[in-house]
Amino acid sequence: MQYDQRLALREAASLKLAPDKVFVGQFVIDQSDKPPFEGYLSHDLSDWWLHFCPSLDLCVVKDGSGQPFGAILGIALNDAGQHLAGEVVVTLHQGETLMDAMERLIASLTGRYIAVTRGKAAPFVYTDAVGEMAVVYDTRTGVTGSTLPLTLTRDIIDRGDIDHRAVMESPGHYALGYTRDAHCERLLPNHRLDLAQITQARFWPRDDVPWLAASELAFDDMIDELLAILRRNTVGFLQTKPSVFPLSGGQDSRILITAARDHVHLAKAIFGMHHNWASGRDCDVGAEVAARMGLDYRRISAPGPRKWGRRAFHTRVGYAVNSGGMNSVTHTALLPEGHLVIRGNVMGLTRANDWGRGLRPRPWDDASFGIARLLMGEAVDPAQRPDDLERRYLDWRASLPGTVKYRSHDLSFCENYLPNSLGARNYAYTNVTHVNPFASRRVIALVSAVDPQLRKNNRINNRLLEISAPDLADIRLV
Numbered sequence: 001m002q003y004d005q006r007l008a009l010r011e012a013a014s015l016k017l018a019p020d021k022v023f024v025g026q027f028v029i030d031q032s033d034k035p036p037f038e039g040y041l042s043h044d045l046s047d048w049w050l051h052f053c054p055s056l057d058l059c060v061v062k063d064g065s066g067q068p069f070g071a072i073l074g075i076a077l078n079d080a081g082q083h084l085a086g087e088v089v090v091t092l093h094q095g096e097t098l099m100d101a102m103e104r105l106i107a108s109l110t111g112r113y114i115a116v117t118r119g120k121a122a123p124f125v126y127t128d129a130v131g132e133m134a135v136v137y138d139t140r141t142g143v144t145g146s147t148l149p150l151t152l153t154r155d156i157i158d159r160g161d162i163d164h165r166a167v168m169e170s171p172g173h174y175a176l177g178y179t180r181d182a183h184c185e186r187l188l189p190n191h192r193l194d195l196a197q198i199t200q201a202r203f204w205p206r207d208d209v210p211w212l213a214a215s216e217l218a219f220d221d222m223i224d225e226l227l228a229i230l231r232r233n234t235v236g237f238l239q240t241k242p243s244v245f246p247l248s249g250g251q252d253s254r255i256l257i258t259a260a261r262d263h264v265h266l267a268k269a270i271f272g273m274h275h276n277w278a279s280g281r282d283c284d285v286g287a288e289v290a291a292r293m294g295l296d297y298r299r300i301s302a303p304g305p306r307k308w309g310r311r312a313f314h315t316r317v318g319y320a321v322n323s324g325g326m327n328s329v330t331h332t333a334l335l336p337e338g339h340l341v342i343r344g345n346v347m348g349l350t351r352a353n354d355w356g357r358g359l360r361p362r363p364w365d366d367a368s369f370g371i372a373r374l375l376m377g378e379a380v381d382p383a384q385r386p387d388d389l390e391r392r393y394l395d396w397r398a399s400l401p402g403t404v405k406y407r408s409h410d411l412s413f414c415e416n417y418l419p420n421s422l423g424a425r426n427y428a429y430t431n432v433t434h435v436n437p438f439a440s441r442r443v444i445a446l447v448s449a450v451d452p453q454l455r456k457n458n459r460i461n462n463r464l465l466e467i468s469a470p471d472l473a474d475i476r477l478v
Helices: 007-014 098-108 164-169 209-215 219-240 251-259 277-292 307-316 323-332 345-351 367-372 389-398 402-420 422-428 441-448 452-456 459-468
Strands: 027-030 041-045 048-052 058-062 068-077 086-089 110-117 124-127 136-138 184-186 191-194 199-202 243-246 269-273 298-300 339-342 432-435
Touching: 007 307, 041 058, 041 068, 048 068, 068 098, 068 219, 098 110, 098 124, 098 441, 110 219, 110 432, 209 402, 209 441, 219 243, 219 251, 219 339, 219 441, 219 459, 243 251, 251 277, 251 345, 251 459, 269 277, 269 323, 307 323, 307 422, 323 422, 345 402, 345 441, 345 452, 345 459, 367 389, 367 402, 389 402, 402 422, 402 441, 402 452, 422 432, 452 459
Parallel strands: 058 086, 243 269, 243 339, 269 298, 339 432
Antiparallel strands: 027 048, 041 048, 058 068, 068 110, 110 124, 124 191, 136 184, 191 199
């Protein structure tokens, strides 16, 4: 059924909440100059409009003559670790077009954001390096948004070849652009969405030069650059907005907090989430690390999710991912409103997590393994899977230039898994914004250029900790 209003309005009414209280931190791009509901702001993109929640930062991109050329929505740090706010001017290098310069800027940013162009033609839309700010679009209308309820003015039309119950209940994920709706696609990270043609295509990497250059670095030189970037981005987030820092017993948070230890006092809280025995052990070790560093540590406990909370979760994420992160949502709701939560989830790349569980990495060109690593799981019945699943995967892999395809399992983690898990789930958090110092295209190239076997042996993380946290070496990792 077609509706005059967004699906989001009916979804919010069913939760008995105002829509701007349900769809916090979200956006939609369409050709109407009116926002989808009261409480959203609007930004003119010529014949198109960007409507967005006021909790999101907007930075206007201008050309050398001072004319608006686009916008960046969300939290974005430049390659100096500075937050983009207000406006930024793109400067052309020799031989570049304005679009080249815009895409060079986008490729240099770290954070959770979208970018959109403005001009005589229909806009191009981009998301961040790993889709932390997830994007979906209607292939028939071009309307683009954060989630299906913001994008649609009709009921969701379920695909018949994907088990959406399996996605909602946990044993499966979407990938390769699939969404629950038969006529909507997810924008893959590092791709541009052309709203004139309503198609997406890769814009980064344009070639394999970053990988070739990174592969020629001595291991310790690579480590030094990686640690410098992680420090710069972590400090950049701490200085951008009030921030909190989850500290567990694992490697990732320890690397980040020690990389920026001389600025970590800026964090408004160092905390852990205690909701079961395993997370309690995490908190015990996190508290020990904090004490050693002279930091106060807060252990957060919250009631488990209830039926209404699960309904709100699925509405906010647009039925895109299971509610396995609900404990994090209920615990995070106890944190101060408007803060950044600095975390390190993309750091699975340093351990080559997507190259198989065995001691030896799986071959890069093993398509069956690559498709299995999409983690679509029970969402896809082998007897009734999408006809184009294998073609989509092979076309996606073929879009990787030169030697980058030899790291297809790493790029698939960034472009297929993360936007359909963390990226989609991020919209469930209404009081905080999650950001990731590791969500940098330079970091992705640096790390994935390292032999997966070395990464499986934990060489990268061990060396990072040797440099940044030698005083914590006696504290166990869990």
